Amino acid sequence: MFRSPTRREFLQSAAWSGVAVAAGEWSFLGRLPAVSAQEARQPLPRVAFDRSIEPLVQLIEHTPRERLLEDVAQAIRRGASYREVLAALLLAGVRNVQPRPAVGFKFHCVLVVNACYLASVNGPDADRWLPLFWALDYFKTAQADEASKSGWRMPAVNERLVPDAQHARDLFIEAMERWDVEQADAATAGLVRTTPATEVFQLFARYAARDFRAIGHKAIFLANAWRTLQVIGWEFAEPVLRSLAFALQNHEGDPVPARNDLPADRSWRENEALAARLPAGWLDGRVEAQAARSLCATLHAATPSEAAAAAAQLLAEGVGAASVWDGVFLSAGETLMRQPGIVGLHGLTTANALHYLWQHVGPDDLRRRLLLQACSFAASFREAAQRRGPLQPLTIDSVPAEPDPRVALDDVFAAVSRNRLEAAVKLRSYLAAGGSPLAAIDQARRLIFVKGRDSHDYKFSSAVLEDYSHVTPHWRDQFLALSVFNLKGSGDRDNGLVARTRAALES
Structure with missing residues (x-):
């Protein structure tokens, strides 16, 4: 079975395998x-x-x-x-x-x-x-x-x-x-x-x-x-x-928020009081895969207030913050799968940003509040997506962990260009059969270099490929499979960057 990579291995990996771009196409960068x-x-x-x-x-x-x-x-x-x-x-x-x-x-x-x-x-x-x-x-x-x-x-x-x-x-x-x-x-x-x-x-x-x-x-x-x-x-x-x-x-x-009670500001105020009631040892809880699944299921339909309350209840029961974050990341990936597009992808890039802030701030009260706010935001993103149109009746279990050693990464990224759900299932099968997640991450990133045409291509890919290492090992492969709903496929049109850069360097 493939060993889960350490964070150091994840960050340092540069094994650009399986990408159908000849090495000669990139040699001009040596200038x-x-x-x-x-x-x-x-x-x-x-x-x-x-x-x-x-x-x-x-x-x-x-x-x-x-x-x-x-x-x-x-x-x-x-x-x-x-x-x-x-x-x-x-x-x-x-x-x-x-x-x-x-x-x-x-x-x-x-x-x-x-x-x-x-x-x-x-x-x-x-x-x-x-x-x-x-x-x-x-x-x-x-x-x-x-x-x-x-x-x-x-x-x-x-x-x-x-x-x-x-x-x-x-x-x-x-x-x-x-x-x-x-x-x-x-x-x-x-x-x-x-x-x-x-x-x-x-x-x-x-x-x-x-x-x-x-x-x-x-x-x-x-x-x-x-x-x-x-x-x-x-x-x-x-x-x-x-x-x-x-x-x-x-x-x-909007009217000045300081003088008004507006929906966009409500969760932060509510979560201040909720955060204050978390137990003193809230950071010492256990990693529990089922708790992450339960929170993700709650976020499938919860309001922002209900989402934060569900997370607070798990923390009070001794579940660790890492499993709450798993629920946030999985829910964001699920929302993107249910409605690929601008709202869903921002659910994941925002989860990445909030997790970074949570990791690097010091005050305990602020860390509590940011974690609960991430849960509220996950529900808010789902509600925002619903306002744009119906969500597909899919859950994280729509991408099952069924090993298939016949699946190659080239098959996965070819499928991304024609059917993203098929690609997600293929990637999950590839990983379940012991395929390398680092090779998948490297290939995804290289395809962004060649085919990314929009700022969201870079923002999204950098966020989710980084967050693979933030999700606990039990859920990492599932999270990575969900990311294909906004990655680039090998059949997508090139962005022309390589040609423009070559011309610049050879001028």
């Missing part, structure tokens, strides 16, 4: 400096923004789309590092594209940066630049969209309003509670300049999941921004977190 996984992960030394990064940001901002890949390739050949290009891309995004009218759509040029980084760092060295070149091209589309609709560019912070170290934290909390955009902007600048990075992250985490507007993009933005800043350096945090604060204050045309 750029090789980027090792270790180099991509290392934080940058402190870099003066105006003297080092600003010229590269301006290159990305001002170069026409049809010339950008060629000009960035030249900058790389002149010495620009992977991390500098990553930093410049993120900064160009937050400076030129606003999280309005929604935290999504064109703003995906910012939200997708960390997903492209994760795809890069988990791929082989020779292909490290491909996701980043895709993101550069995608930014130009979003930049043009913003310019045509509003002409917005991030303004300089009002320095007269920026608080000192003594007052920054309290003014930030006050502004976020009141949904005061101007005060939050100035307070964010004060926080970043005077407060340790981890404390800033903890404060933002209290507001990233407080409402269901933007179908999870607020939590996704915080998780992705924090992760990218850990790579490129905290010196770039101020504009990124000013953009984040602006996003978190977006109430999408």
